[in-house]
Amino acid sequence: MNKELRVVAVVPSLNPDEKLKSVVEGLLEQGFFKVLLVDDGSSEDHKHRFAECVALDEKVELLVHEVNRGKGAAMKTAFAHILEKYPKCEGAVTVDGDAQHHPEDCRNCAEKMMEKDCVILGVRDFSGPDVPKRSRMGNRITSLVFKLFCGMKLSDTQTGLRAFPIDVLPQMLKTRGERYEYETQMLLDFKSLKIPYAEERIRTVYIEENQTSHFRVVKDSFRIYRMILAHFFKYSITSFAAYLLEYALYSGVTVLMNTTGDYDLIAVTVVAFVAARAVSSVFNFFMNQKFVFKAKCSIKKSLWKYYAVCIPLAILGLAFNTAGVGGAVWLDFLPPAVEEYVNLIIHPLVQVVMFLFTFAVQREWVYKTDSKHRFKRIKKSHKNKK
Numbered sequence: 001m002n003k004e005l006r007v008v009a010v011v012p013s014l015n016p017d018e019k020l021k022s023v024v025e026g027l028l029e030q031g032f033f034k035v036l037l038v039d040d041g042s043s044e045d046h047k048h049r050f051a052e053c054v055a056l057d058e059k060v061e062l063l064v065h066e067v068n069r070g071k072g073a074a075m076k077t078a079f080a081h082i083l084e085k086y087p088k089c090e091g092a093v094t095v096d097g098d099a100q101h102h103p104e105d106c107r108n109c110a111e112k113m114m115e116k117d118c119v120i121l122g123v124r125d126f127s128g129p130d131v132p133k134r135s136r137m138g139n140r141i142t143s144l145v146f147k148l149f150c151g152m153k154l155s156d157t158q159t160g161l162r163a164f165p166i167d168v169l170p171q172m173l174k175t176r177g178e179r180y181e182y183e184t185q186m187l188l189d190f191k192s193l194k195i196p197y198a199e200e201r202i203r204t205v206y207i208e209e210n211q212t213s214h215f216r217v218v219k220d221s222f223r224i225y226r227m228i229l230a231h232f233f234k235y236s237i238t239s240f241a242a243y244l245l246e247y248a249l250y251s252g253v254t255v256l257m258n259t260t261g262d263y264d265l266i267a268v269t270v271v272a273f274v275a276a277r278a279v280s281s282v283f284n285f286f287m288n289q290k291f292v293f294k295a296k297c298s299i300k301k302s303l304w305k306y307y308a309v310c311i312p313l314a315i316l317g318l319a320f321n322t323a324g325v326g327g328a329v330w331l332d333f334l335p336p337a338v339e340e341y342v343n344l345i346i347h348p349l350v351q352v353v354m355f356l357f358t359f360a361v362q363r364e365w366v367y368k369t370d371s372k373h374r375f376k377r378i379k380k381s382h383k384n385k386k
Contacts, residue, residue: 002031006090007110007163008082012038012074013097015046023095024053024060026103032093032110034086035060036078041068072182079169089166090114096160105202106161113163118196121154122161124204145225149232151364152191155199158183167378168195184228192296193375231292235359238287243351246280251344269325270318273347277314281307288362295367305366313354320350 009032013020020037027035039050039062054060063077075094082092093110095101105122113120142157160183164172171193177185190197253272257263285306289295295302324346 002029002107004031004033005107005110006033006088007114008032008034008036008078008086008089008092009106010036010038010075010078010082010092010094011097012040012071012078012094013042013050014040014068014071015042016049016097017046018049019099020049020097021052021056023097023099023101023103024056027095027106028057028059030103030107032107033059033089036081036092037062037097038074038078039064040071040074041065070179070182072180073178075182076173079164079172082166083169083173087166091163091165092169093163094160100205101161102203102205109161109163109200109202112198112200113165116196116198117165118198119165119168119190120163121156121197121199122159122163122202123154123156123199124159124202142225142228145228146187149229150188150191151360152187154187157187159202161202162186168375171195171375181226188228192369194369195375231363232359234292235288235362238284238292239355239359242280242284242287243348245283246276247344247347249276249279250347254344265325266322269322273314273318273321277310277317281310281314285310288367293363293367295369297367297370297372301370302367306362309358309361309366313358317350317354320353321346324350 009027011020011023011027024035024037035053035057037050037053037060039047042050050062054062061081063081065074065077078094079092082089091110091113093106093113095106101122109120109122139157143154146152146154146157162183171189172186175182175185175189177183189195250272253275254268257268257271285303288306289299289302
């Protein structure tokens with residue numbers, strides 16, 4: 001048996017088969033000082049699997065949910081138990097109970113967690129021939145979505161093998177989610193709260209093409225993607241609302257100036273654009289601050305950042321608008337009645353171009369969590385061995 005690790009191995013399980021016993025045996029051999037099983041509402045004909053594991057060694061403990069509450073809830077139950085009973089340990093490693101994680105990889109992730117003092121994600125290589133097509137494609141799509149919409153580069157977004165330092169567990173209890181989406185929300189919290197993490201390569205093991213998994217393709221995928229894309233969907237809604245407000249004001253000023261005086265078309269474009277953008281930007285800022293990103297930073301700090309981006313983009317947008325209007329006038333291919341309002345056609349085209357760029361900038365910089373609200377590490381001191 002390997003040298004004992006002051007790390008708890010957490011194994012949440014629902015209706016396990018005979019593989020659960022081999023998982024627990026492997027973890028004990030690797031030196032985990034506690035193996036914490038969580039029975040997440042298993043049926044009576046599967047209860048004996050947990051009893052077999054508990055009988056293996058006094059280091060094995062069992063926590064029970066009377067009804068199925070989900071993998072996330074099971075992990076939270078285990079984390080709370082560890083913080084109460086073993087607050088002096090180094091941390092916890094979550095392990096799937098279907099033998100998809102090799103015991104040596106579990107220990108390696110635990111050792112890396114202690115060495116680097118950060119969360120360790122055990123990531124698989126999905127390029128091998130033994131990986132089920134569903135798993136390979138699902139991970140590629142989810143990784144791409146994470147990169148585009150969350151700004152996170154992750155090799156394995158659904159890995160269940162994760163090692164957590166003990167001081168990170170209280171924050172994980174606050175993470176939203178009760179089922180498989182909980183693990184996805186963890187990743188999002190790592191980014192927003194600046195919780196340090198690293199990846200560690202592990203073996204890619206699929207038994208019977210992962211058919212024992214309790215992952216519900218439609219329901220759980222919907223929960224996961226809803227979390228990943230939440231900011232973008234909300235941003236799209238508020239941006240569209242801000243645009244409608246801006247376009248209404250832009251059109252109103254254009255019609256007003258065209259009907260009350262003989263103004264140059266470029267002058268109309270400039271005045272209408274500046275007036276409309278000034279009003280819509282205030283609306284957009286506060287909606288993004290409170291509704292979209294729910295920013296954990298001061299309004300004062302995010303406000304100056306917002307306008308540091310907004311003003312240059314407004315100037316650039318105005319330049320595109322006036323250039324487009326000027327080009328249409330110079331080409332002289334539109335009827336006079338239409339040409340007078342050509343800026344109302346150019347304006348929405350310019351806004352579409354800038355939409356995605358501003359989303360990334362606001363997510364990564366304007367509404368970035370400030371130091372006051374980031375995760376605070378607890379400085380390590382002398383630990384009394386328990």
